[in-house]
């Protein structure tokens with residue numbers, strides 16, 4: 001019995017790598033990293049084995065959001081080993097590769113190679129790998145499309161026209177690389193005044209859904225602008241890890257990704 005099992009195991013095909021899902025945006029600062037971390041935590045709560053590659057060369061913030069800053073990934077057989085986080089999300093970040101506070105003044109090809117190292121790592125046991133891309137449509141995105149074929153891309157934008165135009169450009173890049181756009185997420189959508197409760201829309205509202213409708217891309221939902229979401233990120237405990245009402249919109253988007 002045992003010998004046969006061992007032989008069969010020897011001949012088993014290599015485990016397929018995790019499903020890659022790219023999270024992109026046209027602009028920086030629209031909440032791509034915040035969304036990536038919260039989606040990972042929400043998907044993990046749905047029972048998925050999720051990891052994150054933080055490929056945002058310009059501002060690698062996942063080690064802060066997921067609270068595993070200062071840890072260095074080890075290498076085994078010339079490949080990096082993802083660093084665990086307290087929220088059960090293993091992570092490899094551009095931020096892990098440099099000293100804190102040192103700017104990543106890397107040229108495109110170097111950044112692309114660094115990202116490739118983060119993806120081509122020991123992700124055994126991870127089912128879904130979310131890639132937090134740098135904003136825009138630069139070399140890292142092109143490396144992503146030429147070297148790795150993500151199963152799909154999620155694009156995040158604020159409802160502001162200027163952000164949306166850039167988001168459309170990011171969507172077009174994935175489209176031209178034959179990567180299906182899973183959908184658009186509207187972040188910073190509506191703000192409830194903590195003192196009077198009145199809801200206002202600093203960046204407008206509904207623009208992302210309208211853009212999704214116009215282009216036939218699915219609309220995955222809106223995340224409000226909320227102080228709690230920002231403080232939760234800064235404190236290393238993403239909102240989706242808790243049961244506050246801020247967690248709900250992230251879980252709603254994650255459910256659609258899980259299906």
Ligand code: ADP
Pocket residue numbers: 025027028029030031032033034035059061187188189223224225226227229230231233234
């Ligand atoms: P990006 O990855 O697109 O550059 P970040 O996720 O780093 O953007 O978000 C930029 C800033 O906005 C961060 O300080 C983050 O905590 C904050 N932020 C993002 N989304 C929200 C939100 N829905 N409500 C409040 N603050 C947010």
